[in-house]
Amino acid sequence: MPGKAQETAAKVEELLTPIAEACGVRVYDVEYIKEGTEYILRCYIDKDGGVTIEDCEKVSRALSDVLDREDPIRDAYTLEVSSPGLGRALTKDRHLAASIGEKVEIRLYAPRERTKEREFTGVLTGFDKESVTLRPDPGKKAGHKGKKAAAGAETETAEEEIVLQRKDIARIRLAVEF
Numbered sequence: 001m002p003g004k005a006q007e008t009a010a011k012v013e014e015l016l017t018p019i020a021e022a023c024g025v026r027v028y029d030v031e032y033i034k035e036g037t038e039y040i041l042r043c044y045i046d047k048d049g050g051v052t053i054e055d056c057e058k059v060s061r062a063l064s065d066v067l068d069r070e071d072p073i074r075d076a077y078t079l080e081v082s083s084p085g086l087g088r089a090l091t092k093d094r095h096l097a098a099s100i101g102e103k104v105e106i107r108l109y110a111p112r113e114r115t116k117e118r119e120f121t122g123v124l125t126g127f128d129k130e131s132v133t134l135r136p137d138p139g140k141k142a143g144h145k146g147k148k149a150a151a152g153a154e155t156e157t158a159e160e161e162i163v164l165q166r167k168d169i170a171r172i173r174l175a176v177e178f
Helices: 002-022 053-070 093-098
Strands: 026-035 038-046 077-082 103-108 119-127 131-136 162-165 169-174
Touching (some): 002 026, 002 038, 038 053, 053 077, 093 119
Parallel strands (some): 038 077
Antiparallel strands (some): 103 119, 103 169
16 A cells, blocks of 8 residues: 555645645645545645645645546545644655754654664754754753663763664654643
């Protein structure tokens, strides 16, 4: 399904981009996923100052018409158009580039061997094809979300940048602070 889902999302993003531009918003991301027995086509739009319900409705109506005409999806699905939200996922290089200097939360698929930690919070300082780099919050060991490292495990100091391999990252999102 990942290949089919990615192809479908890419095709829909191609169809959605001119619609979004005409509606005064930009495409943030498109997902085509299966949840239980249902297929969901999620289209995230954004604009400076945030999107409104009216923006979502306008884009949804226009996209629905184009999808009906072009018929790029064979399965029955539910179309959702929304804002990516405050704690938005950073799934593409353009999301990471736009978030340099922002506080992010990263969750790994499995704990790091050295520190046994799998969740990190810090300021995104860079990325490349292979890795993501962040500067931990001052006063927190290795940017870990307030959790203590396993007894006897080595920890990184707050001054060190943390480099995480992208293949090990399950999720990166903007941190939401209250």
